[in-house]
Amino acid sequence: KFAVNTIVERFKSITEQSGIKPEEIRYIIPHQANIRIIEAAAKNLGCHQAEFITNIEKYGNTSSASIGLAFEEAWPRFQKGDYIMLVGFGAGLSWAAALIQW
Numbered sequence: 001k002f003a004v005n006t007i008v009e010r011f012k013s014i015t016e017q018s019g020i021k022p023e024e025i026r027y028i029i030p031h032q033a034n035i036r037i038i039e040a041a042a043k044n045l046g047c048h049q050a051e052f053i054t055n056i057e058k059y060g061n062t063s064s065a066s067i068g069l070a071f072e073e074a075w076p077r078f079q080k081g082d083y084i085m086l087v088g089f090g091a092g093l094s095w096a097a098a099l100i101q102w
Helices: 002-018 035-045 063-077
Strands: 025-030 083-089 095-101
Touching: 002 025, 002 035, 002 083, 002 095, 025 035, 025 063, 063 083
Parallel strands: 025 083
Antiparallel strands: 083 095
């Protein structure tokens, strides 16, 4: 529940703080802890068009490397101007998010 809420809350926070509309975010690359977390977060975001980048089915939970691995694999898909959100969370109830414009 913490991880799902973190992804959803960071999404809302990052769009508010950056001044961009939620529908402008093209990709979300979350920490790849487990697919149920990612699916629940995507469902909770509802109508937003962002595509979640996942590779957990290929590598499993790679801990702190998961965002970097998924980012590198998805690199060829990014187009100039795309907004990409990176979001991670830790067992110590820590979290962070970043927004990149390609």
